[in-house]
Amino acid sequence: MKYQILAQDYYQGHTVEIARSLLGARLVYFSPEGLTSGIIVETEAYLSQDDPACHAARGKTKRNAVMFGPPGRAYVYFIYGSYYCFNVVTNGEGVGEAVLIRALEPVEGLGLMQKRCGRGQKKNNLTSGPGKLCQAMGICREHNGMSLQEYPFFIAAGVAPDNLSVGVSGRIGINQGQDKQWRFYLKGNPFVSRRGV
DNA sequence: CGGGAGATGGGCT
DNA sequence: GCCCATCTCCCGA
Numbered sequence: 337m338k339y340q341i342l343a344q345d346y347y348q349g350h351t352v353e354i355a356r357s358l359l360g361a362r363l364v365y366f367s368p369e370g371l372t373s374g375i376i377v378e379t380e381a382y383l384s385q386d387d388p389a390c391h392a393a394r395g396k397t398k399r400n401a402v403m404f405g406p407p408g409r410a411y412v413y414f415i416y417g418s419y420y421c422f423n424v425v426t427n428g429e430g431v432g433e434a435v436l437i438r439a440l441e442p443v444e445g446l447g448l449m450q451k452r453c454g455r456g457q458k459k460n461n462l463t464s465g466p467g468k469l470c471q472a473m474g475i476c477r478e479h480n481g482m483s484l485q486e487y488p489f490f491i492a493a494g495v496a497p498d499n500l501s502v503g504v505s506g507r508i509g510i511n512q513g514q515d516k517q518w519r520f521y522l523k524g525n526p527f528v529s530r531r532g533v
Numbered sequence: 534c535g536g537g538a539g540a541t542g543g544g545c546t
Numbered sequence: 547g548c549c550c551a552t553c554t555c556c557c558g559a
Binding site (some may be wrong): 394397399403413414415417418419434 | 540541542543544546
Protein backbone atom coordinates (compact mmCIF):
# COMPACT_ATOMS: atom_id res chain seq x y z
CA MET A 337 0.00 0.00 0.00
CA LYS A 338 1.32 3.38 -0.97
CA TYR A 339 0.03 5.23 2.08
CA GLN A 340 0.26 4.15 5.72
CA ILE A 341 -3.05 5.52 7.00
CA LEU A 342 -3.04 6.62 10.64
CA ALA A 343 -5.46 4.38 12.57
CA GLN A 344 -8.17 5.63 14.88
CA ASP A 345 -6.17 4.83 18.02
CA TYR A 346 -3.50 7.28 16.85
CA TYR A 347 -5.95 10.06 17.82
CA GLN A 348 -6.92 8.71 21.23
CA GLY A 349 -4.06 10.18 23.28
CA HIS A 350 -3.35 13.65 24.65
CA THR A 351 -4.49 16.29 22.14
CA VAL A 352 -1.45 18.57 22.56
CA GLU A 353 0.90 15.64 21.86
CA ILE A 354 -1.13 14.61 18.83
CA ALA A 355 -1.01 18.15 17.45
CA ARG A 356 2.77 18.12 17.64
CA SER A 357 3.11 14.58 16.26
CA LEU A 358 0.95 15.33 13.21
CA LEU A 359 3.68 17.64 11.85
CA GLY A 360 5.23 15.86 8.88
CA ALA A 361 2.21 13.63 8.27
CA ARG A 362 0.40 13.68 4.94
CA LEU A 363 -3.17 14.84 4.37
CA VAL A 364 -4.59 13.08 1.28
CA TYR A 365 -7.90 13.52 -0.55
CA PHE A 366 -8.93 11.63 -3.68
CA SER A 367 -11.72 14.02 -4.68
CA PRO A 368 -14.02 13.55 -7.70
CA GLU A 369 -11.92 16.19 -9.45
CA GLY A 370 -8.61 14.48 -8.69
CA LEU A 371 -5.97 13.83 -6.05
CA THR A 372 -4.46 16.50 -3.84
CA SER A 373 -2.18 15.98 -0.87
CA GLY A 374 0.20 17.90 1.35
CA ILE A 375 2.55 17.61 4.31
CA ILE A 376 1.13 19.03 7.55
CA VAL A 377 3.44 21.88 8.62
CA GLU A 378 1.32 23.77 11.20
CA THR A 379 -1.25 22.65 13.80
CA GLU A 380 -3.08 23.89 16.90
CA ALA A 381 -4.59 21.96 19.81
CA TYR A 382 -8.03 22.80 21.28
CA LEU A 383 -8.89 21.18 24.61
CA SER A 384 -12.10 20.58 26.50
CA GLN A 385 -10.81 21.62 29.92
CA ASP A 386 -9.65 25.14 30.82
CA ASP A 387 -9.70 26.31 27.19
CA PRO A 388 -12.33 29.00 26.45
CA ALA A 389 -11.12 29.24 22.84
CA CYS A 390 -12.29 25.70 22.13
CA HIS A 391 -15.62 25.41 20.29
CA ALA A 392 -16.60 22.65 22.71
CA ALA A 393 -15.95 24.80 25.79
CA ARG A 394 -19.64 25.64 26.29
CA GLY A 395 -21.01 22.18 25.71
CA LYS A 396 -22.33 20.23 22.77
CA THR A 397 -24.32 22.05 20.09
CA LYS A 398 -25.43 21.18 16.56
CA ARG A 399 -22.36 22.94 15.17
CA ASN A 400 -19.69 21.25 17.31
CA ALA A 401 -21.38 17.84 17.71
CA VAL A 402 -18.68 16.08 15.68
CA MET A 403 -16.08 17.15 18.25
CA PHE A 404 -17.92 15.02 20.80
CA GLY A 405 -18.03 12.00 18.47
CA PRO A 406 -15.37 9.33 17.92
CA PRO A 407 -11.75 10.48 17.47
CA GLY A 408 -10.12 10.33 14.06
CA ARG A 409 -12.95 12.06 12.22
CA ALA A 410 -12.94 15.39 10.38
CA TYR A 411 -14.46 18.41 12.12
CA VAL A 412 -15.06 21.08 9.46
CA TYR A 413 -16.73 24.38 10.26
CA PHE A 414 -17.62 27.54 8.33
CA ILE A 415 -16.09 30.81 9.52
CA TYR A 416 -16.17 34.52 8.63
CA GLY A 417 -18.83 34.02 5.99
CA SER A 418 -16.38 32.66 3.43
CA TYR A 419 -13.99 30.02 4.71
CA TYR A 420 -13.82 26.53 6.14
CA CYS A 421 -11.42 25.23 8.79
CA PHE A 422 -10.39 21.58 8.99
CA ASN A 423 -9.73 19.76 12.29
CA VAL A 424 -9.21 16.17 13.43
CA VAL A 425 -11.20 15.02 16.47
CA THR A 426 -8.92 13.70 19.23
CA ASN A 427 -8.79 12.16 22.71
CA GLY A 428 -12.01 10.19 23.24
CA GLU A 429 -15.67 10.03 22.34
CA GLY A 430 -17.68 12.54 24.37
CA VAL A 431 -14.59 14.62 25.32
CA GLY A 432 -14.76 17.45 22.77
CA GLU A 433 -11.17 18.05 21.64
CA ALA A 434 -9.56 18.51 18.22
CA VAL A 435 -6.43 19.53 16.32
CA LEU A 436 -6.76 22.37 13.80
CA ILE A 437 -4.68 21.86 10.64
CA ARG A 438 -3.39 25.36 9.85
CA ALA A 439 -1.01 24.85 6.92
CA LEU A 440 0.24 22.27 4.41
CA GLU A 441 3.17 21.96 2.07
CA PRO A 442 1.61 20.92 -1.27
CA VAL A 443 2.82 17.57 -2.63
CA GLU A 444 0.32 16.15 -5.14
CA GLY A 445 -2.25 17.91 -7.30
CA LEU A 446 -0.66 21.35 -7.44
CA GLY A 447 -2.45 22.16 -10.70
CA LEU A 448 -5.83 21.24 -9.21
CA MET A 449 -5.11 23.36 -6.14
CA GLN A 450 -4.34 26.35 -8.34
CA LYS A 451 -7.52 25.77 -10.31
CA ARG A 452 -9.61 25.70 -7.12
CA CYS A 453 -7.97 28.83 -5.70
CA GLY A 454 -8.25 30.89 -8.86
CA ARG A 455 -5.71 31.72 -11.48
CA GLY A 456 -2.50 33.48 -10.65
CA GLN A 457 -2.01 31.93 -7.21
CA LYS A 458 1.59 31.11 -6.41
CA LYS A 459 2.48 27.75 -4.83
CA ASN A 460 3.34 29.29 -1.46
CA ASN A 461 -0.06 31.01 -1.21
CA LEU A 462 -2.29 27.95 -1.75
CA THR A 463 -2.21 26.14 1.58
CA SER A 464 -0.49 28.55 4.02
CA GLY A 465 -3.51 29.08 6.28
CA PRO A 466 -6.53 27.10 7.52
CA GLY A 467 -9.05 28.73 5.15
CA LYS A 468 -6.79 28.56 2.13
CA LEU A 469 -5.83 24.91 2.57
CA CYS A 470 -9.50 23.88 2.69
CA GLN A 471 -10.14 25.67 -0.58
CA ALA A 472 -7.04 24.14 -2.21
CA MET A 473 -7.89 20.62 -0.98
CA GLY A 474 -11.60 20.92 -1.80
CA ILE A 475 -12.63 20.46 1.84
CA CYS A 476 -16.03 21.92 2.78
CA ARG A 477 -19.16 21.34 4.84
CA GLU A 478 -19.84 17.91 3.36
CA HIS A 479 -16.60 16.57 4.88
CA ASN A 480 -17.72 17.34 8.43
CA GLY A 481 -17.90 14.08 10.37
CA MET A 482 -16.13 11.95 7.75
CA SER A 483 -13.74 9.22 8.85
CA LEU A 484 -10.04 9.85 8.20
CA GLN A 485 -9.17 6.14 8.34
CA GLU A 486 -10.12 5.20 4.77
CA TYR A 487 -10.22 6.31 1.16
CA PRO A 488 -10.85 8.79 -0.25
CA PHE A 489 -9.94 11.11 2.63
CA PHE A 490 -7.25 10.31 5.21
CA ILE A 491 -4.02 11.24 6.98
CA ALA A 492 -0.97 9.05 6.35
CA ALA A 493 2.27 8.68 8.28
CA GLY A 494 5.15 10.91 7.20
CA VAL A 495 8.47 12.05 8.61
CA ALA A 496 8.88 11.32 12.33
CA PRO A 497 8.43 14.59 14.30
CA ASP A 498 11.58 13.82 16.28
CA ASN A 499 13.56 14.37 13.10
CA LEU A 500 12.02 17.77 12.45
CA SER A 501 12.69 21.22 13.87
CA VAL A 502 9.45 22.14 15.65
CA GLY A 503 8.49 25.64 16.74
CA VAL A 504 5.93 26.36 19.51
CA SER A 505 3.79 29.49 20.03
CA GLY A 506 0.43 30.77 21.16
CA ARG A 507 -2.52 30.09 18.90
CA ILE A 508 -3.44 32.51 16.12
CA GLY A 509 -6.65 34.48 15.62
CA ILE A 510 -8.25 33.90 19.02
CA ASN A 511 -9.11 36.33 21.81
CA GLN A 512 -9.31 33.91 24.71
CA GLY A 513 -6.69 31.36 25.75
CA GLN A 514 -3.80 33.23 24.17
CA ASP A 515 -1.52 32.11 26.99
CA LYS A 516 -1.68 28.47 25.90
CA GLN A 517 1.38 27.45 23.87
CA TRP A 518 -0.51 24.98 21.72
CA ARG A 519 0.51 25.96 18.20
CA PHE A 520 3.16 23.82 16.51
CA TYR A 521 4.92 24.39 13.20
CA LEU A 522 7.98 23.36 11.20
CA LYS A 523 10.57 26.06 11.76
CA GLY A 524 11.45 27.97 8.63
CA ASN A 525 9.02 26.09 6.40
CA PRO A 526 7.77 28.59 3.78
CA PHE A 527 4.24 27.17 3.86
CA VAL A 528 3.64 28.00 7.54
CA SER A 529 0.96 30.74 7.79
CA ARG A 530 3.29 33.31 9.39
CA ARG A 531 6.27 32.97 7.06
CA GLY A 532 7.75 30.05 8.91
CA VAL A 533 7.55 31.65 12.38
C1' DC B 534 7.35 45.54 3.63
C1' DG B 535 3.76 45.75 7.78
C1' DG B 536 -0.62 47.11 9.72
C1' DG B 537 -5.46 47.83 9.59
C1' DA B 538 -10.06 47.78 7.90
C1' DG B 539 -13.71 45.51 5.45
C1' DA B 540 -16.12 41.52 3.54
C1' DT B 541 -19.33 38.00 4.66
C1' DG B 542 -22.85 34.68 6.80
C1' DG B 543 -23.87 31.30 10.36
C1' DG B 544 -24.33 30.54 15.29
C1' DC B 545 -25.39 32.00 19.64
C1' DT B 546 -27.04 35.60 23.41
C1' DG C 547 -26.96 42.17 17.03
C1' DC C 548 -22.53 40.73 18.03
C1' DC C 549 -18.86 37.50 17.67
C1' DC C 550 -15.87 34.76 14.96
C1' DA C 551 -9.72 29.10 15.17
C1' DT C 552 -9.77 34.20 8.04
C1' DC C 553 -8.22 36.44 4.01
C1' DT C 554 -7.26 40.14 0.78
C1' DC C 555 -6.65 44.62 -0.41
C1' DC C 556 -5.04 49.09 0.25
C1' DC C 557 -2.67 52.20 2.51
C1' DG C 558 1.79 54.51 4.38
C1' DA C 559 6.79 54.12 5.01
